[in-house]
Amino acid sequence: xxxxxxxxxxxxxxxxxxxxxxxxxRQQADGGFAEPRARSDPALSCWAVLGxxxxxxxxxxxxxxxxxxxxxxxxxxxxxxxxxxxxxGESSATFVDRLERQRRRDGRIGSLVNSTIWGVLALPRxxxxxxxxxxxxxxxxxxxxxxxxxxxxSNDTAAAVQALRxxxxxxxxxxxxxxxxxxxxxxxxxxRLFSGREPDAQSTAWAIQAYVAAxxxxxxxxxxxxxxxxxxxxxxxxxxxxxxxxxxVTAQVLPALARKQYPFGx
Numbered sequence: 001x002x003x004x005x006x007x008x009x010x011x012x013x014x015x016x017x018x019x020x021x022x023x024x025x026r027q028q029a030d031g032g033f034a035e036p037r038a039r040s041d042p043a044l045s046c047w048a049v050l051g052x053x054x055x056x057x058x059x060x061x062x063x064x065x066x067x068x069x070x071x072x073x074x075x076x077x078x079x080x081x082x083x084x085x086x087x088x089g090e091s092s093a094t095f096v097d098r099l100e101r102q103r104r105r106d107g108r109i110g111s112l113v114n115s116t117i118w119g120v121l122a123l124p125r126x127x128x129x130x131x132x133x134x135x136x137x138x139x140x141x142x143x144x145x146x147x148x149x150x151x152x153x154s155n156d157t158a159a160a161v162q163a164l165r166x167x168x169x170x171x172x173x174x175x176x177x178x179x180x181x182x183x184x185x186x187x188x189x190x191x192r193l194f195s196g197r198e199p200d201a202q203s204t205a206w207a208i209q210a211y212v213a214a215x216x217x218x219x220x221x222x223x224x225x226x227x228x229x230x231x232x233x234x235x236x237x238x239x240x241x242x243x244x245x246x247x248x249v250t251a252q253v254l255p256a257l258a259r260k261q262y263p264f265g266x
Contacts, residue, residue, distance in 0.1 A: 017234035019250050019257065020055040023048050026247045031062025032070065035247045042070035043077060044248050046084040051254030053087035054264060064090045075102045075110025079118035083263055099123060107133030114146045114156055120163040121263045131167045134160055141183075142176030153193050154184045158206035162261045165213040174214050181207045188228075189221025190239075200239040201229050201249050205256035213261035226253060 026033045026048060032040025033048035045066060052059055067085055072078050078099050085092040099119060102110045107129035109119025116134060120127050137144055137160075143152025144160040161177040184192040190199025191207040204222050211218040229237040235246035236253050255262070 017232065019230070019234045019236065019254055020052060020057050022234035023051055023247060023251050023254065024057060024059065027059055027063065029062075031060070031064070031066030033063075033247060033251075035245055040066065040070075042067070042072070043080065044251070045070065046077075046080040047248050047251040049084040049087050050080075050262075050264075051251035054255035054258040054260045056258075059088070064088045075099070075115035076112070076118045078102070079109075079115065079122035082122040083118075087264070096123065103129070107131075107136075112147050113137050113144055113150070114159070117144070117156065117159045117163045121159075121166060125167060127167060131164065131169065134164060135169070135173055138173055138176065142178075142180035144177070151194065152180065154181050154191050154203045155193060155206045157181055158203075158210035159262070161210040162213040165261070166263060178210060178214055178216060181210060185219070185222075189219060189223075189225035191222070198239050198241060199225060201226060201236045202238070202252050205253045208256035208259070209261045212259050218256075218259070223257075226256070 023033070026035070028034050028040045030040050032042065032045040034040045035044065045063065049059055049063055049067070064085060067081055072081060078095060082092040082095045082099060085095065099109065099122060102119065107116070109116045109130050113134070116130050120130050120134065134144070137148070139145070139152050141152055143157040145152045146156050157177050157180050161174055164173060181191060184195060185207070186192065186199045188199065191203040192199050193203045204225055208218040208222050226236065229240070231237060231243070235250045237243040238245065238249050
C-alpha cells in the first residue's frame with residue numbers, strides 16, 4: 001500500500017472512531033476512568049460506566065472494584081455509584097442502605113434538589129415523599145434547579161423529568177418540563193444550560209434523554225447539533241467554542257445517542 005493510501009486509511013480510521021471506543025480507552029489500570037493526562041476520577045468513572053452500558057459495552061471487571069473502594073463525596077455521588085454498579089451487574093446493597101439513610105423529613109434525599117433526583121433514580125420505585133418534594137420544586141417556568149431556591153437549568157430539568165417518569169408521573173409536570181427545555185433550545189438544535197449561554201453537548205444530550213423518558217420524539221436537530229461537535233477520535237467537544245473534559249462529555253452523550261433514559265442496566 002502506498003503512502004497516500006496509508007494516509008487516507010489513517011484518516012478514515014480516525015473519522016470512524018466510535019464515541020464508546022473513546023470512553024472505553026479512558027479506563028486506567030486501577031479500573032477507574034480519567035480525562036487525558038489525569039488520574040482516575042470516581043464521578044467520571046460512574047458516568048463512563050453508564051455511558052458504556054447504554055452503548056451495550058461492559059467495562060473490564062476492575063471497574064466494579066474501583067467503584068467499591070473510591071471515596072464518595074456526597075449524596076449524588078452515592079446515587080451515581082449505585083447506578084453504575086447496577087449497570088455492571090454488581091450488587092449495590094451496601095450503598096443503597098447508605099442512601100436510604102440520607103432521607104429527610106421534607107422528602108429530600110440528601111440536601112439538594114439534584115441529590116433527590118438521583119436518589120429517586122437510584123432507589124427502587126415507590127419513593128413517594130421524594131417524588132412529592134420534586135413536584136413541589138418545579139418552578140413556574142417549568143424547570144428544576146440544582147439546589148433549593150436556585151435558578152432552574154436544563155440539565156436538572158431533564159434529570160427530574162427522567163426521575164418523575166421512572167416514578168410513574170405523567171401529564172402536566174412532564175409537559176411543563178419539556179416546554180422549559182424547548183425554551184432553552186437554540187436555532188441550531190443545541191440546548192443551553194441557562195438562558196444566555198451557548199448550547200453545549202451535555203445539555204443537548206440530557207434534553208434528548210428527557211424527551212425519550214417522556215415518550216416524545218427528540219428533535220432531529222438535537223442529533224445534528226451533537227454530530228457537529230464530534231471529533232475525529234470519537235470524542236465530543238463541550239461546545240462549538242470549547243473542547244474541554246472530553247471523557248465526561250462523551251460519556252454523557254452516549255445514552256442520548258442510544259436513545260436511553262436513566263435508570264438502565266437493572
